[in-house]
Amino acid sequence: MDLLPQLLIAGVVIGSVYALAALGFVLIYKSSRVINFAHGQIIATGAFIAFALTQKGVNFWLAGLIAMLATFLLGMLIERVFLRRMVGEPIIAVIMVTIGLSSVIDGLIHLTPYGAGTFGFERPALLTGQGIELFGLPLSKTQIAGVLMALGLLGGFTYFFNKSTLGITMRAVADDQMAAMSVGTSVERVFALAWAAAGLTAAAAGVILGLMSGLTLGGLAGIGLKVFPVVILGGLDSVVGAIVGGMLIGILENLSAGYLDGIVPGGGTREVFPFIILIIVLLIRPYGLFGTKEIERV
Amino acid sequence: MKKTLILSALVSLSFAAAQKTVTLPWSGAITGPTSDAGASYAAGVEDYCKYANSQKMLPGITLNCVIRDDQYNNANTQRNFEDFVANLNAPVFLGYATGGALQLKSVIQETKIPTLTASYHIGIIDAPDNTYTFLPVSSYSENIVALLEYVAKKERGAKVALVVNPSPFGRDPVVDARKAAERLGLKITDVQEVGGNNLDNTALLKRLEAQGAKYIINQNTAGPVANILKDAKRLGLLGKMQFMGAHYTGGEDLTKLAGDAAKDFIWATSYYLYDEATQPGIILAKKIGAQFKRAADTIRSVHYTSGMMASAIAIEAMKRAGANPDAAGVYKGLISMNGSRAFNPGFAVGPVTFSARDHIGAESLRLLQADATGNFKAITGAQRSAMFQLVHPMK
């Protein structure tokens, strides 16, 4: 039976969304050391903005772009209104602000018609029709397009991070805030940009997931939790780690659903398997596969 | 001002002397998880209760229809129950969720308050503490065993997989399903748990396919089932696998979510549907819905009918309890519903029968199948599951 290659492919498909979601998370952590517990809610916000626009008759691609722009601004807004005031507070206070924010955004989404229920994008004309079959696994055009879009964005961001001046500035701030400030970098601007970029990639992840499999608040916000195993495995501050970690978690999750579920009575192991990996990684290699080995043992 | 207050107090006092007030309380999820079903259910309970008042169904008694939101939170359900029983002297309790009902069982036993819930979980009426708990219609377990019987008739030795919700609500029927499958000569290849956020079911479906499972029986809410159906459609499995499910998986909820992927889904339920316009129960539900100006969507919902069913059973039991319906009287009224005294409000496909042993109301159920537009049409008549009584004898 060719179950294995099929599971691997399905893992890469969902893994590319995880990678994209994790990218934004890592950008924030890398620049400001904040663990963002509201990431899943930002993903949901982006996806539902795009969905609301398509409901109003806006073209899917345009709606996706507007949604990305909107969460770009949302990220900036969150940084400006909530987090900049917290500069100088202990980092755990900042992290708990993001926990609070996740609840607030949850509540706000419930104020729209999208809080409860399942929704699906109307497929754009380009993506209708028969997809392809890989190792006996039918892949729809939306899935292929989703993976391509995710990979494109991931590649673009990695390039930007490595080559552009802004990207280098962001890395400089991440490396040593004090030193970056002393050479005239505006740390605040970098923080704002990190949040904005995180918002943008979050919306992209949400829209792609919505296109591939549908939109539910719980499912989209749940990606925000799935991000944790991804970034811990890949390394909290590594862009490459986010991409590799995302793919790996996607694949491992599908393998567990494919094989472990048959052994464990009741199954449903995909819900918990990534978190078991998370604990194991924390115990063995807490800086992950690609993270900076800077965790002092205190 | 003061005078009018005293006056109105006097008036209401004299009114109370003539007209006894009895509380008919419901506690369930109008908001929070599952509130899409809960809100319609609450409307059904409330409207039938008010309708009973407007029709003076209980001579000399005015019903105080109390509808309380518990947000699907067990602590709130308990607080509501305490308030209903200790402060409002309610002789009966209409509940909602599985977890809340299971948690209340010992208290129900202690206070002897007859209870009817919207959850048709067989554990609610299983021992221990089951003297006063009743299900209005057939249980999820019976739904699923009936589906298994249908499969066995269609194909001997067929391979069946169960996909259930990761909660007591989903897991409970598995034991009975396994027993029934064994007796029916069916092979259960797998039991899998799938919850609300199952956006990608490729691995699940591919594995079920690899096992050769041809019949997939669901015990879940409509959302997860719809997601599975959509993925099955994409993977081209809809023709190869027959999807089926218990009461809360199907109906309009499923059609709305799954669209054309719901085609051919087989659904087991005890209720009549909105489109069966000639059924007296549906005619009544439409009339009451119009009387209390409910939205068309609410009236269409099978949960609206279900709420009325629970309300109607409770009110009928009060009626049988006579001029002074207390908990003991309502209990007696309930268990008197059998033989020639069975109660048939018309919402379900069979009459409601209770006795000291039998705590399942309308045991009869039908299987319905969705057509291309997602409308469910009956493919069997009203029937009881013979096998269920063998695998799960009551008491």
Place this chain on the structure above:
Amino acid sequence: MPASRFTQTGNYRTKYQQDQTIFATYAEQLSLIVLIGLLLLLPLILPKTMLRDVNMIMIYAVAVIGLNITTGYTGLINIGQAAFMGVGAYATALAATRLNLPFFLAIPIGGLAGALVGTFVGLPSLRLKYLYLAVATLAFQIIFEWGVGHTPLLAQGGAISLPQVQVLGVKATFFNHNFVWYYLILPVLVVMGLLWRNVLRTKHGRSLIAVRDNDRAAAAMGINPGTAKIMAFMIGSFYAGIAGGLFAYFQKAVVIEDYGLHISIQLLAMAIVGGLGSLPGSFLGPLFIVALDRIVGSGSQWLGSLNIFPAGVDAATALRPLSFGLAIVLFLMFEPRGLANWWRLSRLYFKKWPYKF
């Protein structure tokens, strides 16, 4: 020494020993005794449904003291306190139903089970900084919920009913349940509060705060930060376990939904609103959040009845997460020391009254 040990208008302490006393003045001691005395009379005047809320506040307060120990005093974010409560609740339920132990043994067993699991979950703290621990506790919360759902012994998350208790010949029934449990929970809460107040005076208690404020400096002073963190987890989850055991009996049955992620967030909200690292805050926070929940609950019912929102919008469901989230965010931004700070300020005012300065 001040002129009188009853009134004190300033800080007259000259020795470390004086700094370590539980009560600064006799007046403080007296006011606590009076407060407890008043609390003992509370059920006689309170309506029954409100007594239920008070019981919940007290149980959550026990769990919040525990959360404060890990998060407030030691600085380790814990997003799994409800799961530790759940561990205690299930251990208590098993002890009561399988071993037929009476409640006064079953509840401490819940506490011990909580402490045991907490120590285990805290183990990564030997290697990790606080940030990573937050993620570890989140993972534990998710694994716990899944694990219970897959364990037949724990009814797979369904209800395990607990027997009604009998205290001093009084059998708890439906009608006196809240009343009886009020008098069982209150002493537990007082003892647990005083216990922590005492631990805080010892070198172990102070070592936790030292680790929170600067772990390297603490290490330089000879404190082992790893041990201190594990200890914080152990004590914190002991409190959670006790709270879980109480909650199991109080709710009459253990059901997994009572110990989910949203409850963990709610407990965190209580700790933050009350004031992280403050004992009075551990009482004020639960009081505030449960009261807020009540108000939001009735408010949402009223909102729903207005029908001002378009069909499909469930405004009532929105209000709960919105209000909790806002409470967390606003308190962290504008009053990071929480309600406990207001409490402190008002006490300060009355201490010096009628003099302004």
